[in-house]
Amino acid sequence: MPKVEFVGNGFGRTKTVDAVEGGELVDICDHHFAPIPFSCRSASCGTCHVDVLEGAEFFEPAEQPERELITLLGGHGRLACQAKVRPGPGFIKIRSVLA
Secondary structure, three states, rough: EEEEEOOOOEEEEEEEOOOOOOEEEHHHHHOOOOOOOOOOOOOOOOOEEEEEEEEEEHHHOOOOOHHHHHHHHOOEEEEEOEEOOOOOOOOEEEEOOOO
C-alpha cells in the first residue's frame, strides 16, 4: 500500500497517510484532511500545485490539462486535483508550492 507524506503544511509538521488502494490524490487529501489547498479542482487555477520530493514514479502519468497548467507554472511538480496514485507499495513525499 502506498504511503503519502505531506511536508511543511505551514506549521513545520509532516503528515503521513496510507493510500490503501491508490487513487486520486485529491480524494486521499480530502479523506485524511491533508494540508494541500484546493480551489477549482479542475486543473485551471494551480492552487493545489505540489512539488514531488520523492516517489514521482508512483503516480500515473499526467494527462493533457495537467501537463498544460504545469508548463505554465514552471514545468515541475503535479496538481493534486489531477494526480493519480498507483496502487501497490511505494512512498510519495509532497509539499504544497503555496505552503
